[in-house]
Amino acid sequence: MTNMLTKQFGKKGWTPERIGSLKGKTYVITGANSGAGFEASRILLSKGAKVVMMNRNPDKSATAIEALKLSLGQHIDVSFIQVDLGELGSVRTAANALLNLTPSIDALICNGAIAQVAKQQITVDGFENQLGVNHFGHFLLCGLLFDRINESKGRIVMVGSNAYKMGLKRIKFEDLNFDNKYTAWDSYAQSKLAQMMFGYELQRRIKAADKNVEVQVCHPGASRTNLLKDTASTFNKILWAVMSRVIAQSAEKGAWPEVMCATEQGLQSAALYGPTKRANTVGPVDQNKLDSIALNQDMAAKLWTLSLEKTSLNWSL
Numbered sequence: 260m261t262n263m264l265t266k267q268f269g270k271k272g273w274t275p276e277r278i279g280s281l282k283g284k285t286y287v288i289t290g291a292n293s294g295a296g297f298e299a300s301r302i303l304l305s306k307g308a309k310v311v312m313m314n315r316n317p318d319k320s321a322t323a324i325e326a327l328k329l330s331l332g333q334h335i336d337v338s339f340i341q342v343d344l345g346e347l348g349s350v351r352t353a354a355n356a357l358l359n360l361t362p363s364i365d366a367l368i369c370n371g372a373i374a375q376v377a378k379q380q381i382t383v384d385g386f387e388n389q390l391g392v393n394h395f396g397h398f399l400l401c402g403l404l405f406d407r408i409n410e411s412k413g414r415i416v417m418v419g420s421n422a423y424k425m426g427l428k429r430i431k432f433e434d435l436n437f438d439n440k441y442t443a444w445d446s447y448a449q450s451k452l453a454q455m456m457f458g459y460e461l462q463r464r465i466k467a468a469d470k471n472v473e474v475q476v477c478h479p480g481a482s483r484t485n486l487l488k489d490t491a492s493t494f495n496k497i498l499w500a501v502m503s504r505v506i507a508q509s510a511e512k513g514a515w516p517e518v519m520c521a522t523e524q525g526l527q528s529a530a531l532y533g534p535t536k537r538a539n540t541v542g543p544v545d546q547n548k549l550d551s552i553a554l555n556q557d558m559a560a561k562l563w564t565l566s567l568e569k570t571s572l573n574w575s576l
């Protein structure tokens with residue numbers, strides 16, 4: 260496994276112009292009714308792919324599907340399965356529904372998330388809710404869909420964040436829920452680090468087991484989406500509303516790294532893809548420098564075992 264920083268896509272970086280026809284391909288995207296997930300759906304559908312959105316809110320999903328049909332035409336193949344990533348039972352039901360709906364999965368894009376939740380909240384399964392939604396929900400979903408993705412020679416795309424190298428820069432195994440000194444930032448950072456560590460651990464396990472699944476890890480930089488709208492403190496919402504006009508890029512540009520990771524050939528393992536300008540917050544999409552914390556194998560192995568236990572998943576990879 261390499262970790263060489265190589266720029267593959269020249270000055271302009273990766274753009275959706277590189278994608279050919281995606282007719283016959285199926286992409287599954289979590290949290291696709293707004294922001295980067297919605298824009299990723301639009302790009303993939305515009306290339307002829309089938310997209311299955313796995314969204315929490317049925318009304319918002321209906322509106323999103325209507326908007327996509329209005330802009331791309333009634334013929335597009337887009338559907339929706341209800342899932343709450345913050346409830347393991349809901350993830351199991353949704354995974355079954357998906358397996359009944361789609362004979363193949365070319366990529367599962369783990370995009371849905373909540374961020375900077377102002378006050379500690381605990382999911383029905385007992386997890387701090389950012390760790391529950393962003394990591395444990397996706398961990399279980401990936402495990403339940405893995406065999407189908409493997410049969411399809413498909414991919415798993417983990418949507419991370421620059422936050423992985425901020426906060427505590429570790430998994431707080433002794434206090435996963437931040438019962439002691441909860442902060443919105445540290446708990447979000449932990450959840451995104453967990454997702455990324457899981458992605459790299461999956462790469463290593465897939466290689467060792469000689470499976471046919473490619474895993475890629477990316478992030479959208481700083482993008483103007485709904486991310487902080489429901490969850491952040493009033494102060495952080497106002498701050499972001501003002502700052503994002505200056506420092507952030509469009510949600511569409513934020514979608515490019517995940518679409519690239521789902522479709523482009525020749526990407527590397529142990530690599531992170533995202534925007535390359537202004538501390539990787541905006542600009543041309545290519546490989547980013549990866550902080551070594553994300554590749555810590557001891558912590559990742561511990562997180563893997565813990566995630567199996569917490570989700571009661573039987574995944575012998």
Ligand SMILES: NC(=O)c1ccc[n+]([C@@H]2O[C@H](COP(=O)([O-])OP(=O)(O)OC[C@H]3O[C@@H](n4cnc5c(N)ncnc54)[C@H](OP(=O)(O)O)[C@@H]3O)[C@@H](O)[C@H]2O)c1
Binds near residue numbers: 295342343392480481
């Ligand atoms: N925007 C940025 O600057 C930025 C920076 C770093 C990383 N990211 C990452 O980019 C990804 C996309 O986020 P975004 O910025 O596009 O934000 P967004 O517009 O808020 O989209 C997030 C999506 O996740 C869904 N979601 C939230 N909780 C869920 C749950 N329990 N079950 C199922 N779906 C759920 C939301 O659905 P609802 O509509 O039901 O809430 C929404 O559709 C996330 O992984 C985020 O961490 C974003």
